[in-house]
Amino acid sequence: MSERPYTMLSCSVSLDGYLGDRTPRLALSNAADFERVDEVRASCDAIMVGAATVRTDNPRLLVRSQARRDERTARGLPSSPKKITVSERVDLDEHSNFFTAGEAEKLIYTSTGRVKDARRRLGPVATIVDAGRRVRMRRLCEDLADRGVGRLMVEGGGIVHTQFLSDDLVDELQLVVAPFFVGDSNAPRFVSDGRFPWNAGRRATLADVRQIGDVVLLRYALSPRFQGT
Ligand SMILES: NC(=O)c1ccc[n+]([C@@H]2O[C@H](COP(=O)([O-])OP(=O)(O)OC[C@H]3O[C@@H](n4cnc5c(N)ncnc54)[C@H](OP(=O)(O)O)[C@@H]3O)[C@@H](O)[C@H]2O)c1
Numbered sequence: 001m002s003e004r005p006y007t008m009l010s011c012s013v014s015l016d017g018y019l020g021d022r023t024p025r026l027a028l029s030n031a032a033d034f035e036r037v038d039e040v041r042a043s044c045d046a047i048m049v050g051a052a053t054v055r056t057d058n059p060r061l062l063v064r065s066q067a068r069r070d071e072r073t074a075r076g077l078p079s080s081p082k083k084i085t086v087s088e089r090v091d092l093d094e095h096s097n098f099f100t101a102g103e104a105e106k107l108i109y110t111s112t113g114r115v116k117d118a119r120r121r122l123g124p125v126a127t128i129v130d131a132g133r134r135v136r137m138r139r140l141c142e143d144l145a146d147r148g149v150g151r152l153m154v155e156g157g158g159i160v161h162t163q164f165l166s167d168d169l170v171d172e173l174q175l176v177v178a179p180f181f182v183g184d185s186n187a188p189r190f191v192s193d194g195r196f197p198w199n200a201g202r203r204a205t206l207a208d209v210r211q212i213g214d215v216v217l218l219r220y221a222l223s224p225r226f227q228g229t
Pocket residue numbers: 010011012013018019020021022023024025026028049050051052053054056057086087088089090091110134135136137155156157158159160161163188189
């Protein structure tokens with residue numbers, strides 16, 4: 001097994017810690033920050049989101065800037081990173097942007113029992129990866145490394161965040177805080193309940209704070225592998 005990819009978890013949250021408001025794609029961030037995120041995306045080999053995010057937000061998960069796409073192509077890379085999702089139900093629309101936008105490979109990790117059905121329905125548009133009896137993020141990361149992924153960007157949602165953080169698989173957290181409240185406890189949260197490696201007795205390292213217009217970017221170094229710039 002290869003060493004797991006350098007992993008960045010990137011998301012934006014409201015002042016009360018929500019990822020959205022139950023409507024698709026609530027804009028928590030601003031244009032300048034979307035531009036920053038695009039640059040980070042362009043530096044990665046793969047972008048991962050949970051199946052609920054694929055269903056709710058219908059994200060394209062592409063590098064938007066033509067200059068950055070050209071720069072990747074000149075380096076012999078696909079213009080955008082691979083797209084990764086994880087699903088148990090594999091109830092995903094083959095016409096969603098996750099599958100139809102961009103040329104890069106799309107991978108779905110699911111449990112052994114779901115593979116046959118997933119390949120029948122989505123085999124033509126994605127690589128279905130048998131992740132064993134239950135999908136575990138550590139094993140998923142090792143498999144991605146075996147597939148040549150050196151840098152991974154995890155972009156939501158909260159269920160996926162919770163597993164990556166509680167399994168100590170994140171090297172860098174990029175948390176953007178938007179200047180408003182959602183105020184709905186049924187909305188998706190940044191993370192759900194879990195046993196996280198960082199607590200009152202073991203505080204995370206705040207590596208950088210940057211104001212970007214009306215939002216703030218907090219960068220946390222969560223492992224000794226943190227690549228601060
Ligand atoms: N603000 C931001 O930066 C941001 C970013 C991304 C998303 N969001 C928001 O976040 C919300 C979605 O977040 P969420 O927490 O509800 O869901 P999520 O993390 O996007 O996806 C959860 C789903 O992923 C699959 N999954 C996760 N772990 C799995 C495992 N170990 N094995 C098998 N399948 C697994 C399951 O899919 P199945 O149900 O298919 O089995 C599960 O229901 C959306 O409202 C979206 O708008 C916000």
